[in-house]
Amino acid sequence: xxxxxxxxxxxxxxxxxxxxxxxxxxxxxxxxYWYRQILGQKVEFLVSFYNNEISEKSEIFDDQFSVERPDxxxxxxxxxSTKLEDSAMYFCASNLxxxxxxxxxxxxxxxxx
Amino acid sequence: xxxxxxxxxxxxxxxxxxxxxNCAYENxxxxxxxxxxxxxxxxxxxxxxxxxxxxxxxxxxFTISFNKSAKQFSLHIMDSQPGxxxxxxxxxxxxxxxxxxxxxxxxxxxxFP
Numbered sequence: 231x232x233x234x235x236x237x238x239x240x241x242x243x244x245x246x247x248x249x250x251x252x253x254x255x256x257x258x259x260x261x262x263y264w265y266r267q268i269l270g271q272k273v274e275f276l277v278s279f280y281n282n283e284i285s286e287k288s289e290i291f292d293d294q295f296s297v298e299r300p301d302x303x304x305x306x307x308x309x310x311s312t313k314l315e316d317s318a319m320y321f322c323a324s325n326l327x328x329x330x331x332x333x334x335x336x337x338x339x340x341x342x343x
Numbered sequence: 344x345x346x347x348x349x350x351x352x353x354x355x356x357x358x359x360x361x362x363x364x365n366c367a368y369e370n371x372x373x374x375x376x377x378x379x380x381x382x383x384x385x386x387x388x389x390x391x392x393x394x395x396x397x398x399x400x401x402x403x404x405f406t407i408s409f410n411k412s413a414k415q416f417s418l419h420i421m422d423s424q425p426g427x428x429x430x431x432x433x434x435x436x437x438x439x440x441x442x443x444x445x446x447x448x449x450x451x452x453x454x455f456p
Contacts, residue, residue, distance in 0.1 A: 273446040
């Protein structure tokens with residue numbers, strides 16, 4: 231079964247450093263997302279991306295965050311200057327058709343120290 | 344208005360029993376209601392989903408019941424098995440103009456043999 235692949239599975243970074251979280255969505259999918267889950271809390275929407283541009287973003291997704299699809303296969307989330315409160319599990323997801331349930335990756339656990 | 348309230352927070356069921364998880368929403372514009380299953384260290388996986396034009400949907404041992412007038416929906420797991428032990432999230436979206444999912448807070452289900 232096709233999978234959404236995320237790397238690394240765990241990243242530890244110092245406060246103020248930049249991090250890039252990487253995702254390889256399912257190959258024929260057109261819609262891409264990032265969500266995050268702070269430990270023990272619910273999954274929260276960050277951003278959706280379609281046709282090489284952001285289609286929607288949440289209040290969490292401020293100027294410190296950016297997304298990019300640098301080539302035909304990768305989808306990245308960059309946090310420019312990490313804060314302690316950015317520590318969370320970050321999930322990438324992709325979808326072939328908008329408006330239906332999508333496929334999540336296994337996540338990257340980001341720990342900011 | 345954007346919230347989805349989920350209960351209970353945790354649930355313990357004996358093998359063979361019925362697990363019931365409930366969700367409620369306020370925003371009548373929501374028109375897509377998926378349930379996700381999450382195992383430790385993994386991303387959420389789509390389990391089953393419903394739209395408000397039907398009151399029930401069944402897939403194997405999993406059934407969604409939907410009450411549009413009460414703005415509530417629930418997941419029933421029949422003949423619960425130890426392998427069903429996971430965290431379950433309900434979600435909702437306004438799929439006609441966005442596919443951002445609003446997640447509930449999650450229910451940790453433990454099924455004992």
